[in-house]
Amino acid sequence: MGLLPLPLSLLLAVVPGTATTLPAPIESSGRPELQDSLASPAPMTQEAFDAVLLEGGIPELKLACDDSARFGVDERLQLLRDRLMAVAPSPQTFDVVMANARALISCKAPDSAQVVLGRYGPGPGPRRREWLLLSWQAASAALDQERIVLALMRLADGDLARLDSEQLIVGIDDQGIASTRSALDLLAAAQIASGQSEQAVISLLAGRTPGAVAARRLGLAAELLDAIEPERGASLIEAALDQAAAVQAWNHAEDLLRLQLRLELASGGSGERPRERLKRLATRVDDRFTLMELEQDLQGMSVEQQQLLEQELRSPRDPGGHAALGESPVPEAGGPGIDVQP
Incomplete structure (x- = not known):
């Protein structure tokens, strides 16, 4: 896994996308066929791939993985995965294990990356943090x-x-x-x-982040708690509304009131209180689509019709639209404000 022999270095020099790592003799050779190869959006040549598979270390194998994944050459990816699982058998140093796992992730083999990461167990400190972050990355890639x-x-x-x-x-x-x-x-x-x-x-x-982030998290927590502790869930919605109002995130506030309305109706309630609060807020931010939604039955309309109606009435991305209001960080002194309370 040290320096590559010269023939393999020359082969890798003409892999598309590696112009920044060209050795000086190739870069200054003036050979047009090499320069054309560098500019060509094509996979690594079979000759170069075979040489990497046979002689390459982890960095070269990762380069081949990136290339094969970019061009969707699945049969090469499988060969590279097999090679990466055998190229650095345990025990290995921390750096080798991490490089091996990253290469396997590049080769679209996150489960194999987890296996390789299991070959090293770092103690507390920066290495453990790096190891855990790569473990998360592999798990995320594997869903x-x-x-x-x-x-x-x-x-x-x-x-x-x-x-x-x-x-x-x-x-x-x-x-x-x-x-x-x-x-x-x-x-x-x-x-x-x-x-x-x-x-x-x-x-x-x-979480400790206030404002819109807290409003979103509290609303989600309330929705999750509804089936377990409905009373606690209701109090979380109120707390979320306070957070949304504090930063004038009226779009979040409307979403929370819709959630409150839905949960109350699902529990057999009338929904009158959250409906009135949502209507009052929608009136003050000129959200005409929500007002029409509250006043009329839109269930018979198709999704496309509702989207068109929302675009015509609400236009949240237009200057002055209600989505823009949701980004206001601090209420102006003496401003009208929006009362989301009953």
């Missing part, structure tokens, strides 16, 4: 909700609140910009998906 919960609970180390500020990358867009989510929200989502609703409520209530 293994129970392993996601396990990794994040271990990362919390008995203090769920510390996950609130832990932002984990959940995706990369076409421009290469990372999309992140709070580890606490990811934990709650995995707990819900694995049927651990009561534990999810505990996680949601451990």
